[in-house]
Amino acid sequence: MDQATRGVLTVARSVLEQLDTDQVLDRVLDAARELTGARYAALGVLDESRNSLARFVTRGIDEDDRRVIGALPTGRGVLGELIRDPKPLRMADVGSHPYSYGFPVGHPPMGSFLGVPILIRGEPYGNLYLTEKQGAAEFTDDDEEGAILLADFAGVAIDHARRFTSSESERGKLQQTVDALDATIQIARAIGGETDLESILSLVAKRGRALVSARALVIELLDGDGLTMAATAGDLPADLLGKRVPLADTIASAALRAGQTQRLSDQLMRARFEQHGAGHLGVSAEHGLVVPLAFRNRQYGVLMALDHLDHGEFSAENQNLLEAFAASAATAVATAQSAAIERRRQRVAAAEAERGRWARELHDETLQALGSLRLTLSSSRRRGDPEMLGNAVDEALAQLELDITTLRALITELRPAALDQLGLEPALQALVDRTRRAGMDVDAEFVLSYENGEASERHTADLETGIYRIVQEALTNASKHGAAARATVSVIERDGQVHVTVRDDGRGFDHTAATAGFGLAGMRERVELLGGELELSSVIGKGTTVTVTLPVARRQLSANHAMAPSAASSG
Numbered sequence: 001m002d003q004a005t006r007g008v009l010t011v012a013r014s015v016l017e018q019l020d021t022d023q024v025l026d027r028v029l030d031a032a033r034e035l036t037g038a039r040y041a042a043l044g045v046l047d048e049s050r051n052s053l054a055r056f057v058t059r060g061i062d063e064d065d066r067r068v069i070g071a072l073p074t075g076r077g078v079l080g081e082l083i084r085d086p087k088p089l090r091m092a093d094v095g096s097h098p099y100s101y102g103f104p105v106g107h108p109p110m111g112s113f114l115g116v117p118i119l120i121r122g123e124p125y126g127n128l129y130l131t132e133k134q135g136a137a138e139f140t141d142d143d144e145e146g147a148i149l150l151a152d153f154a155g156v157a158i159d160h161a162r163r164f165t166s167s168e169s170e171r172g173k174l175q176q177t178v179d180a181l182d183a184t185i186q187i188a189r190a191i192g193g194e195t196d197l198e199s200i201l202s203l204v205a206k207r208g209r210a211l212v213s214a215r216a217l218v219i220e221l222l223d224g225d226g227l228t229m230a231a232t233a234g235d236l237p238a239d240l241l242g243k244r245v246p247l248a249d250t251i252a253s254a255a256l257r258a259g260q261t262q263r264l265s266d267q268l269m270r271a272r273f274e275q276h277g278a279g280h281l282g283v284s285a286e287h288g289l290v291v292p293l294a295f296r297n298r299q300y301g302v303l304m305a306l307d308h309l310d311h312g313e314f315s316a317e318n319q320n321l322l323e324a325f326a327a328s329a330a331t332a333v334a335t336a337q338s339a340a341i342e343r344r345r346q347r348v349a350a351a352e353a354e355r356g357r358w359a360r361e362l363h364d365e366t367l368q369a370l371g372s373l374r375l376t377l378s379s380s381r382r383r384g385d386p387e388m389l390g391n392a393v394d395e396a397l398a399q400l401e402l403d404i405t406t407l408r409a410l411i412t413e414l415r416p417a418a419l420d421q422l423g424l425e426p427a428l429q430a431l432v433d434r435t436r437r438a439g440m441d442v443d444a445e446f447v448l449s450y451e452n453g454e455a456s457e458r459h460t461a462d463l464e465t466g467i468y469r470i471v472q473e474a475l476t477n478a479s480k481h482g483a484a485a486r487a488t489v490s491v492i493e494r495d496g497q498v499h500v501t502v503r504d505d506g507r508g509f510d511h512t513a514a515t516a517g518f519g520l521a522g523m524r525e526r527v528e529l530l531g532g533e534l535e536l537s538s539v540i541g542k543g544t545t546v547t548v549t550l551p552v553a554r555r556q557l558s559a560n561h562a563m564a565p566s567a568a569s570s571g
Helices: 003-018 021-036 063-069 077-084 141-163 168-192 195-211 253-256 266-280 316-383 385-415 417-420 424-437 461-481 516-531
Strands: 037-048 055-061 088-093 111-121 124-134 213-223 224-233 244-245 288-295 298-308 441-447 487-492 497-504 534-539 544-551
Touching: 021 037, 021 055, 021 124, 021 141, 055 224, 077 088, 077 111, 077 124, 111 141, 124 141, 195 213, 195 298, 195 316, 224 298, 253 288, 253 298, 266 288, 288 316, 298 316, 417 534, 424 487, 441 544, 461 487, 461 497, 461 516, 461 544, 516 534, 516 544
Parallel strands: 441 487
Antiparallel strands: 037 055, 037 124, 088 111, 111 124, 213 224, 213 298, 224 244, 288 298, 487 497, 497 544, 534 544
């Protein structure tokens, strides 16, 4: 939504600066194409009867095509369907619609279609038409939601442009609209950038309070059968954040039950606030708005604004702004919670997959070998032949040596002793050597400050383990899944960062697919926990490259960790 919201802000600013309806229409079309990826965009303005189009403004069709096409549409066919029934209309092939009127000779071919009405003060003004989604077969749900949002703002912008006077009060109202859009963009960027939920809600609370000039604003999130204070702004007790109260004892319960904004000026809400709300918030208030946080028919809590600083009571416009901000807050909460649930699901699935792998390794290798060994010894003992029993014992010893070696390899893979005892570089070198013995050619380069005597302290245990596991997982994927014959590993420390690169010549894969695997999900999570960045490049048939950058973190220098690199490697 980042580029799209910038386009919306441009529309609003064009009204403030130029106040020209034609330029506003042009801005709307440009923003719509940027928002949805449409090749063509058009805006039809209804005539006074509201039964046909008086104007038809386009984007994406050049002047030559325009001359060949001839007269502009007046609202027949699919375009007329939006006039008759002003509701969003989306389809993969506009020609398949029963009301399709067809295109004139010379008209560019158009398949996918998205149309949304533009309303001003609840009355139809015109329609926004988008065709030919670039890079996809049809427009998406997100495209439709974005187009509806743009159409809503376009209606406000066109209305302001038509009705604007030089009055300072009118200019102030328009400036407030622009400020609201600006704040909404910042929130959309924060959500798109996956900023943590606490920061997003804090931004919503501060900006929401400023825009409606509230004395205080609080965001309360549902938490089981209660509410937790998630963000505050303004004149509120400092210890309110994190406080949890039963839902039944709050004024939020009424707003959540009704599913719509409640005002403290309402007699029942006033009584409930005086009885419960003032107590758990620690403040009193004469006026207020309690707005539900809802996203896709699910409620997440409420946003509450208390007392307008200038007028006491909040206006209808204040309520509209808060409801828009509540939608942003609900989206942020839903996104954060969904991401957390997905991460937990992936962790559980990865852990189960890992347990299953170790169970198969132990069953297929060690347990079967031990079972065979027991059968051999038991059979020899029953026969009572000393020579046969001696041979069986010799075979058992050889088999036990093999099983011990296998178990040591498994234990090493789980937690290499070299990582704890000798350090990161020897552990990585041992990993590379084992990979070579398994049949894959590996070139390796390790440049680490501690091992080179340039630092007096090793990296933290978490960082060393993370680097080791990243290289291990990348090499395992290259061998088992990529069928690679050759790989290159580099772990280089410079300028306060550790740069890890693993490149292979395997079969590659589609790393954007949802089935990319739990190993990759675990690698991403490990990098995230270490505060680093991961880039994955893979082309089917041309191999895979994993690039990770991690900030350096060193252990505290102590008697246990002050051993010099030369001493650590002499052991």
